[in-house]
Amino acid sequence: MISIFSFMPEHFNNNGDQGNIEVLSIELKAAKVEHAAIDKIEKADFIMFGDASRAAMRHYKSELEGYRPLVRERFSEGLATLLVGSSYEFFAKDLGLELRQVARKSEFVNGDYFGYRNTEYDLEPVTRNGLFVATSLYGPFLAKNPGYLSELLMGLGANPELKPERLMWIEKIREVSGG
């Protein structure tokens, strides 16, 4: 049984980030792997902190502070984790990254990974160790990055069976939006 934890999904869904959970769940189901959402982060096989508004980040600040040790540990061990947008920025120092403010970048990124970023911090679009991904890319990330999605599914013990038409649409999206 694969357990999935998403931190405050109703409030950390600024750019459809909970779609990542939807995608993971659907692909695990397609691969006939049992899975369930849980509310105990310590026991989760996959955890996600989505992008949140400034109001939500202010409200949950102390709770998020408490997760720093867990995030550091998961990063160093490369465990299946997804930090998106403001959560990436919040935990950046726990990944050994310096958070420097720069002119806002609102653009599609089309390289090893694809997505749209809207950030005023000089962070790489994706910081990764094993199955741990911290990203400024919205999309949702899993839906538009089938390479990582496949690795994630395999890491969670599933044999990925991504639908060909979805892969074709992702290629078209990269052509249309990514230049």
Added chain:
Amino acid sequence: MLSFLAVSLGKSLRFLLRLVRRGGGSALPGLIASFLSPNLLRNALARLPEGVVLVSGSAGKSSTTNALVKLLEAHGLRVFTNPSTANIKQGLFSAVLKEGGLLGRIDYDIAVLEVDEGHGSALLKDLSPRLVVLTNVLSDQLDRFVDPDFVIGKLGKLAQAAKESIINAHDPNLRSLKLENIAGAVCLAKELEQSSDAPSYALRFDSPEQLDKCSVISGTSPMVVDVFGTAIELRDPNLPHALNTSLALLATSKLVKFDPEIAQAVVDAQPAVFARNELTEIEGKRVNLRLVQNPTSFQLNVDELTRANSPLMLMAGSDIHDPSWLWTVDFTSLGRVDIVSGSNAYDLALRLSYAGVEIGAVLTDLSEAKSSFLSLEGELPTILFSADSMRRLRRLTGLAK
């Protein structure tokens, strides 16, 4: 002299653009005129004897502006306004080009302008409003505005620049502005606040104080709003519409000698706003057109569809700059979409597919999409489109005015 040149050039360009693109030609002439004669808008508005009223917010700007214009006209004022899709600088300049004379003068009593929630405050020098009406703050267009905090700040600046403001006090984001110039505020009676139809706004975790004085919307079938002691019935059962109409009523009562009978007649006759949900005819077929501009309106429209809305075409155009927000809409109730089109068609198709929606075809070519759609049989052919797709489809089908 510069104004004359700017207006002449702008008007000519507008005329030529509309010859080749029906329904289009609004932005470019305005942009050129604003470059050649930056004071054109300011000078035109400064001559209006009753001044300038601005309507802004994340949603409901068009409905509120439309209602306010109708109410003021019914009270005898000649009202200058802008089209709902022309609510940034070049659109406002274009409105002056369209309605003004060769010297850029507009012969009206008052201006009621819808302004973009992000851009409005940057135009304050030109607009000098006497009254600002604020509808709400949603978590919307994050690729443009980054965070609702930004919109709240911009709307606050806009409202503070006016002599008076009127706000939707049901929205805690607007209450949090603590405006000192509030001349009127709309709120909901307890029974309506608890209704599932009550609008939700950009998330906050605090609870800004309620206002001491508020015009309450209460009752059902019909709802009634208390306009400074006068009850006006709101026959449209939609709660967000009721809030917008009430804002317009309060604004009217601040701008003219309010006649309840005239106001009631206008509210009763209020038509649906252009293309929000419209029945029209395309190539001999009756078609339901629905404009979707943000997660809220997309969700509302999806939820309103029944089995009768078939065949179904969804179109996501280039106005959806970052299509990520499509993932915040729950499409599962649709079951099947016959055609997916628009420049963001593949993004929309991917999202629909993961929502378990069966897709007939993804056609990015508009002409092909239209032909395929119209060839399908069904009770009520229905199109949900974003603003860019709406404009393109209207031009293609001759619906553009």
